[in-house]
Amino acid sequence: MDIFLQQLANGLTIGSMFALVALGYTMVYGVMRLINFAHGDMVAASAFVGLTIYTQVMGQATSLMAVIAIFLLAALSMAVVGIILERIAYRPLRGAPRLSAVVSALGASLVIQNGIMLIWGPRMRIFPELVPQVYWDFGGVVISLIQVIILVLSLVLMISLYLFVEKTRMGAAIRASSIDQDAARLMGINVNSIIALIFIIGSSLGAVGGLFIGLYYRGITFNMGWQYGLYAFIAAIIGGIGNIPGAMLGGMLLGLFNAFIAGYVSSTWADAFTFILLIVILIVRPTGILGERVAEKV
């Protein structure tokens, strides 16, 4: 039983990281019907930006305030990168066939990935131990402080995003733009700024995800965005791409699924089973688990 609970804790931790990243895919898709392939590399970039902020700006201080400042500054920088990305790579192609935008997204992904390599070098960089290694043992199930932080902070962010989209005027504008951009424009919604807002939110959440990866695993490489991006993309599809609660659910499910397959079957097969799960869900429920209300995709 304690093995089961331990795998559950492991799965929820990686699941919440997947979910945070998946939100970026799903929000952009909801409004623009575009798979933003560069999102995974933005996640990787945020880990490197966070590391640079720590070493250069914070002067390697390891207080709680420093950690909060790293999160805020990294999210802010990635939000700026997100807006620039949208302006340069996606806005000029908004009227173009959808394939052009996808190719542009793949190009942007390569540019960001190689940009990271040029700026920070091809070596693996190592994140400092910003969160002290504190563990609690609950009858054989060990949970660490960093796991608790990741879980709680992810849940807080996801719930506030949900409330923002469902309960505020700005959220209503996002939902309206995702249903019909032209109609939204006729209602006086500035769709351009809504899309910019989507990129700001998606990129900042991705930035938090990237910092979690850095804090939890500590080793970051310039090409790691691809791996996490792929997982998050699958999570978004499993939950129903374009659906915000779906991305959260998909991320958590994928994390748990991965942990249990790796734990009970074999880590060799974890990736294969992930794709089998994706295929099964696409056959049984092509819209994803929560993707039924096609008209209200956000």
Added chain:
Amino acid sequence: MNRFIRTILVAVVVALLAVPALADTLKVGVQAPITGSYANEGQGIENGVRLLAEQINAKGGVMGKKIEVIACDDQGTAMAAAICAKDLVNKGVSMVIGSYTSTCAEAAQKTYFNAGVLQTSDGTADSLTEKGYWTFLRNSFPNSAEAEFVANYLVKVKKYKRIVVISDFSTYADGLANATQAAIKKLGGKVVSRDKIKADSQNFTPVLTNIKSKNPDAIFFAGYYSDGGQLRAQQKALGIKADFYGGDANDNPDFVKLAGSAAQGAFIINVPSPDVLPYDIAKTFIADYQKKYGEMPPSIWGLMNIDGMRAIIHAMEQNKSFDTKKAADYLHNMKKPLPGITGPITFAKDGNRNGGAYVVKRIKADGTYANEYVQ
């Protein structure tokens, strides 16, 4: 007809361009993971080769020829390694230094053999020398030697009762883990679990959770430092009390950085570190390296590769010929060992380097090593 003439013209021009280039320099290829997870080691190899080439060129080159270094990045993947091999052969190298991983060395071996290009790698997988390629010279010591040392240490010296062996799926790690498991069994020890992780996947807790339920007293990890450091950190995080032993490829400063405060008390098993090499030639070379690059060589592996390169050049000079077959014959039948950075160099007929002594190093609180056991 027009096309035929054009082809001939192009061929003539290429030949004219190529001939003086061939005559001018001795081309030395470097095949190493210059980017990717093992970039630290790959750059160490490239830096070392460039430094040695510079030093030899400053003394007038090899029999009047300057050394020209051509590097190719195999990224630590077999696919890129195969491409590198073709590329380096096409560029006319007569020897290739690298690669760091056995997987990459193995993927490139056949291409070099077919082209008669000498290859020297620190790859420790036994399979590298089992193919009968005269072009391959191993500048490190094979896995089987390490496996026997590890098994003897864990079973006979430390008397562990419940040992776990972990590897990734690479040629080197899987080979070392299997050989170690077999050696432990032969000595009457018990391997309670033989697990595999996916390199670079970062999340090893699912596998470690299973290992925890087996209640081991020692874990031997046969993979690379980039995973080993994280594995050690996650082992501690899960509260697994077993002693952690990392195989030779964990001997890299990044292991300690990745494991963070969990690094303390972990053990690394390898040949002696660069900073404790007792040979004068080692001290000079490492000092030159530090002067040029502002840091220590990342590990012993880059230096092993440098020794491989020195041996090949030594053989060419002894033969007074750039012929690669003759150089290989010389090295396979060396009577007098060549003093090397990592110890005296001689090769067995199958291309294995002779000798090899291992050390168990304990990681101290400040991240440096203390020798725990010396063979």
